[in-house]
Amino acid sequence: MKTSKTIAAVALSMLAVAGVVHAEGYEPVQPLKAATSRTEVASEAAAAARDGNVYGDVIEAPPVSRPSSRDRASVRAEAVATAHAPNQNLDRRAFANSEVPPQFRTARP
Structure with missing residues (x-):
């Protein structure tokens, strides 16, 4: 009985160690490295605004x-005649x- 419990404990500890080994590490936020200046971005934004929505197909x-x-x-x-019709809200599923009874089968205007 002791050996089976020992083997089970060793197996569980090995699984725990394997889980820790495969865990992902935390990487802090990387600093932003801008490739363009603010003036270039502003001029590109103005040009894009002048061009309009190039991806729209119904604009x-x-x-x-x-x-x-x-x-x-x-x-x-x-519309008034249909609204005042006695069978306006008639649903055949009711x-x-x-089957709609004959007394309700009047033609709609």
Whole structure:
């Protein structure tokens, strides 16, 4: 019994040592070494701002709305009629076997 416990203790200590060996060390923050001066960076920033967004694919063309063939009054009348329809919020899943009863099958305006 003692030898098995000793062997287990030795194996666990070897695993612990192996874990410590593979642990990463802490590297402090490295000092910044600037390759360009502030004036060069400022001039590059100004040039990039003048060029605009070169990676954008939809910036060049603003969104355009298509003209409608219907007038405002007819669209409003249709919206009011639909809002007042008795079967406006009708959902076929609310009925048995997802079948809408005949009394609710009136055509929408």
